[in-house]
Amino acid sequence: MSITRLARLASGSGPLVGLPRMAAVSLCPRRLHAPSDERRSGTRFDADSSGRPTTWDSFGIWDNRIDEPILLPSSIRYGKPIPKVSLSKVGCASLIGRRKENEDRFRLSQINNNLIYFAVFDGHGGPGAADFCHRYMETFIKDLVADEGNLEVVLTRAFLEVDSALAENLQHSFDEPGANAGTTATVALLRDGIELVVASVGDSRAMLCRKGKALKLTVDHTPERKDEKDRIKRSGGFITWNSLGQSNVNGRLAMTRSIGDFDLKDMGVIAEPETKRVSLSHVHDSFLALTTDGINFIMNSQEICNVINQCHDPKEAAQRISEQALQYGSEDNSTIMVVPFGAWGKHTSSDSGFSFSRSFVSSGRWA
Template sequence: MLSSLQAFYGVYDGHGGRAAVDFVSDHLGKNVVAAVLATTTEEALEAEPSSWSTTDAVSAAIRAAYLATDSELVKQGLRGGSCAATALVKDGDIYVANLGDCRAVMCRDGVATAVTSDHTAAREDERSRIESSGGYVSCGSNGVWRVQDCLAVSRAFGDADLKRWVISEPEIRRLPLTAGCEFLVLASDGLWNKVSNQEAVDAVSRSSAGRDSTGCCKELVDMARCRGSRDDITVMVVDLKRFMI
């Protein structure tokens, strides 16, 4: 927590063992909060900073925290990697960032909107980026595209042996929290491979009355499991109404 109207949330999904995801879950939030607080302090010392410069500075701080976390992870020599989707609520805005195929979906007036775009080798722009840097992307018999015949995600923390192509540069979106914003669903691909964005939002909307967010998350996990998901499933539901000023 940063303050009563500011908070940080994150969902992480590891591959190639637990070491990388455990490191990221322990360090990323701390790094983001520290970077944003430092940015806020610097802005406060400047005369009449514009809202645009402040917004750009917060996004830059989040980006720097992601890259710093990845650098720290790689230096540890740990195996594997981790995807992430995070949300920083600050001063009436929400900054959503992601690496890999963890996804953030916002419910606004009952309608689901994906506020992240999955970083997979199937994305044409990601394939172009990888190929232009000397790598290659292949599609196996199961229809899954992979970087260097190995990894399905094209951005992640860690994966040191693929770092030339599997980068840790996050995509970041800033959205104002307006009256129609209800909640945010952060989840790993174990959910999204079986449950659509709108289905997830509808399920939370139905079950939220008289039930806390933990119950809503459990229902989404059960839904994915019943549909055959055998992947790890991590789900978080963030009530956005509590941050309305």
């Protein structure tokens, strides 16, 4: 493929049809072997001798910090350049904090040629439920996606089927320790590098950084939500508050949806997730972050977004966020996954923001 055609593809000018099929072609200027007299400083050069320098920012890759090829079939299908998301570039970190055991789990994998899976699970009452989801959620999704094209339907059915399978697995051990364990679940599927679908139960979160701002993709399932509280009460459950003012279902569970927690299923605690679908804009979207409440309770979404935007790569970002949460006073397991997109490195901020939760912890009222 010629430099001219690549440049036009990256800048958004010229048709995408008729391009040869291949797995991926890099559009990063440092990997284009243009003649020396066509090169310019930074990320601009007059590739097609039109007198107008090509601006690679129109593709979204900023400052060459994430050097990824494009997915040519997807780019042709959607009519715009779509960068490949490589699992090797994803940053993950999970710290035990001051707990005796780390009950958080995370997983990422390539489901098939055009579908990637990302997930975090925050177990409670023992790691059993989180371990089960970590092991089998991906398998259920893989089986369902073979026959169902709607990813929101796939994720909803996968959550419910995993919950049922866990119940069946525990049906003869309800009197054993950990038999009533449960877990949050926040799962994201990325199809064709552009269709992002997220499903969640509990209070682990998914957040998209768009134009430097945090865009929440999930809403916590807690008794503080009127719709959630009303369902619990209609089902015969009740809400109590602890000494810190935190609400709990039947005095035990801080969330109203989860996988597991079978002793509270009749009280309105359900495994059906809420889902959200987003079409990515790699010119504006920098990353997806999945986090457990060891981070969420101590750092707000915009603060997390700002800190990540100060980091050189996603692996450094994940490590810094997990460590910073502990430094700020979190005693819980702290897990984060950072998935870079086309605009990685484009938006930076020196504003660390303000977290009410951190102020609350600093006052000495942490339980």
